[in-house]
Amino acid sequence: MSLLIHLIYCSATTYPMQDADLVSLLETSRKNNAKAKITGILLHENGSFFQVLEGTQEAVEQLYERILHDNRHTKVVTIIREPIAKRTFGEWTMGFVKLDSQELDEIIGLNDFFAEGSSFTQLGAGRAKKLLAAFRKGRWRSKVKNQSPVQQKDGEKEVSLKSATSHISKISFAFQPIVDVEEHRVIAYEALIRGQKNEDFSNIVPEISEQEWLQFDTSCRAIAISTAARLGLPSDLHLNFMARQVKDARSAIQSTLEAAERNGINLNRIVLEIDQDKLIGDSQHFAQIIEEYRGVGLRVSIDHFGAGRAALKLLEILRPDMIALNIQIVRDIDTNGARQAIVRGVTQTCDDLGIDIVAKDVNSVEEYQWFLDEGITLIQGNLIASPAFEQFPAPQYL
Amino acid sequence: MDLFLPNFSFAFQPIVNVLAGQVEAFEVLVRGSNGESASQVFQKVHEANRYCFDETLRVNAIRNAVDLGVNCYLNLNFLPRSIEVSKTAVSSLIEVAKESGFPVNKIFLEVTESEVINDFLWFAKAINYYRNFGVNFAIDDFGAGFSGLNLLAEFQPDSIKIDMSLVRNIDSHGPRQAIVRGIIRTCQDLGIDIIAEGVETDREYQWFCEEGIELFQGYFFAKPGFEHLPVAFFPNYEP
Numbered sequence: 001m002s003l004l005i006h007l008i009y010c011s012a013t014t015y016p017m018q019d020a021d022l023v024s025l026l027e028t029s030r031k032n033n034a035k036a037k038i039t040g041i042l043l044h045e046n047g048s049f050f051q052v053l054e055g056t057q058e059a060v061e062q063l064y065e066r067i068l069h070d071n072r073h074t075k076v077v078t079i080i081r082e083p084i085a086k087r088t089f090g091e092w093t094m095g096f097v098k099l100d101s102q103e104l105d106e107i108i109g110l111n112d113f114f115a116e117g118s119s120f121t122q123l124g125a126g127r128a129k130k131l132l133a134a135f136r137k138g139r140w141r142s143k144v145k146n147q148s149p150v151q152q153k154d155g156e157k158e159v160s161l162k163s164a165t166s167h168i169s170k171i172s173f174a175f176q177p178i179v180d181v182e183e184h185r186v187i188a189y190e191a192l193i194r195g196q197k198n199e200d201f202s203n204i205v206p207e208i209s210e211q212e213w214l215q216f217d218t219s220c221r222a223i224a225i226s227t228a229a230r231l232g233l234p235s236d237l238h239l240n241f242m243a244r245q246v247k248d249a250r251s252a253i254q255s256t257l258e259a260a261e262r263n264g265i266n267l268n269r270i271v272l273e274i275d276q277d278k279l280i281g282d283s284q285h286f287a288q289i290i291e292e293y294r295g296v297g298l299r300v301s302i303d304h305f306g307a308g309r310a311a312l313k314l315l316e317i318l319r320p321d322m323i324a325l326n327i328q329i330v331r332d333i334d335t336n337g338a339r340q341a342i343v344r345g346v347t348q349t350c351d352d353l354g355i356d357i358v359a360k361d362v363n364s365v366e367e368y369q370w371f372l373d374e375g376i377t378l379i380q381g382n383l384i385a386s387p388a389f390e391q392f393p394a395p396q397y398l
Numbered sequence: 399m400d401l402f403l404p405n406f407s408f409a410f411q412p413i414v415n416v417l418a419g420q421v422e423a424f425e426v427l428v429r430g431s432n433g434e435s436a437s438q439v440f441q442k443v444h445e446a447n448r449y450c451f452d453e454t455l456r457v458n459a460i461r462n463a464v465d466l467g468v469n470c471y472l473n474l475n476f477l478p479r480s481i482e483v484s485k486t487a488v489s490s491l492i493e494v495a496k497e498s499g500f501p502v503n504k505i506f507l508e509v510t511e512s513e514v515i516n517d518f519l520w521f522a523k524a525i526n527y528y529r530n531f532g533v534n535f536a537i538d539d540f541g542a543g544f545s546g547l548n549l550l551a552e553f554q555p556d557s558i559k560i561d562m563s564l565v566r567n568i569d570s571h572g573p574r575q576a577i578v579r580g581i582i583r584t585c586q587d588l589g590i591d592i593i594a595e596g597v598e599t600d601r602e603y604q605w606f607c608e609e610g611i612e613l614f615q616g617y618f619f620a621k622p623g624f625e626h627l628p629v630a631f632f633p634n635y636e637p
Binding site: 336337338341346 | 541542547548550551552554569570571572573574575576577579580581582583584585587588
């Protein structure tokens with residue numbers, strides 16, 4: 001089976017479109033799309049198009065090439081092009097919504113605009129949905145002036161999970177929830193490495209050689225997964241990705257996916273947290289490896305965003321599903337204007353790209369309240385729940 | 399020491415204010431005495447002399463600019479480590495400016511993002527000291543390296559120059575647009591001016607205009623002029 005991708009773009013109509021124009025455009029595209037097995041949605045509002053195309057890579061690319069040269073529109077901006085695990089608009093050869101801006105503002109779920117009784121709120125959570133939400137907020141409108149997810153690769157090197165190094169036997173995990181404080185819901189637990197008696201990780205493994213590190217990292221995630229499975233994981237699971245060399249990334253991810261399968265945890269519940277500062281090698285290459293696994297549902301989060309090397313450029317290169325703001329940005333944000341300005345800028349970018357933001361290490365009510373006021377509702381920190389050794393602690397909502 | 403330094407000269411490229419329709423600043427670019435590129439010149443400089451050369455360049459750049467009659471801002475490239483290496487790194491420049499009658503508060507020192515990253519707390523402290531004299535600071539190539547935003551948490555420059563890797567084809571590149579909008583938001587909140595550098599096409603220019611950017615640099619407006627101040631092209635400004 002070939003790669004399933006979605007491609008989302010926006011553009012501006014070259015002339016004012018009448019209903020008849022839109023209907024004819026839609027009829028042609030439905031016919032062609034059915035043939036090419038392309039699904040998606042097309043929004044039109046006051047001269048702006050916003051379209052999601054889903055299908056096999058060949059089919060989507062072929063169609064997009066034609067779309068780029070279609071003279072009915074101009075200012076075509078490619079927003080995202082990435083592999084997906086499954087289609088969001090599986091039932092529509094091309095769902096079509098015509099909106100005016102007032103309706104767009106009024107409707108929270110875009111409910112009434114979808115044909116066949118399906119609604120925006122029923123769409124699976126995913127990038128396409130988030131980008132639709134961004135469009136609703138007025139983003140991604142191309143305007144002309146003066147006019148009103150992959151098949152797993154075979155043949156990967158098998159990585160055995162022998163607990164060969166002596167360090168491994170000393171390892172266990174604590175878990176800390178990441179909660180949506182608006183919905184009062186735990187969206188995930190992060191597995192935090194500990195000693196077997198809940199000691200600090202840094203005391204346990206003072207020195208692991210470079211040669212041992214890949215296996216150590218890989219084994220850690222396997223233990224985290226099996227521990228989480230044994231404890232009855234109630235949500236998604238965030239795992240730290242500690243491989244130090246980009247060249248090792250593929251086998252490290254592959255073995256993690258295998259561990260998840262062995263333990264009956266669906267891959268789309270796993271989020272890898274990446275610390276760019278500790279990863280040596282080419283970011284582009286790393287992004288390619290991640291891309292291969294997007295198709296099977298794997299998600300990635302950039303940890304320590306805004307600190308060290310984990311910065312803006314990575315959003316373009318890596319296209320994460322999520323970023324985490326950590327202690328360097330979070331601490332005392334309620335009184336630190338520079339940090340506030342940074343988070344506002346990051347929020348703007350992430351909103352436009354459909355990337356979720358988690359505020360980590362939130363320790364005070366004031367920090368908590370500031371994030372909430374900015375619309376950041378995914379919170380992790382001792383204020384909500386401290387990590388608990390080999391259990392899933394319940395959050396305390398404020 | 400001078401014996402080990404190659405011959406050099408300068409080229410000047412304008413930074414334009416498209417709203418005011420005037421040249422805001424000239425960036426001084428190092429060239430060989432026959433117009434060779436900056437990298438060719440720096441290749442000939444021994445590592446040990448690098449900071450000394452850096453300092454010599456700035457002092458000469460000011461004299462040169464005054465000779466050519468520059469009366470707007472003057473942007474000079476600056477290696478932050480030179481503060482560490484040479485006590486006179488900035489003071490020599492202030493002295494020359496005073497001597498030649500060029501206002502110190504019209505000098506911008508441009509620091510590349512990647513050079514700051516190692517120890518920006520220290521850097522911020524040093525820079526703020528020189529700010530007392532009226533020297534302005536800009537972060538060059540912003541968004542190209544990996545420090546970016548957190549740099550702004552510790553140190554707010556007077557302006558940033560958005561790196562050309564983010565500028566190139568921005569009119570058709572969604573993620574770049576999103577990233578630059580975020581940068582704009584943060585800088586507006588912190589009162590930092592934004593310069594779009596390396597702008598080459600009308601479409602790139604239009605995109606930034608629509609986002610409210612007024613300061614530009616790039617071939618679209620003027621190429622660097624070797625040993626002279628080139629005339630800039632001013633396109634229509636329609637925000």
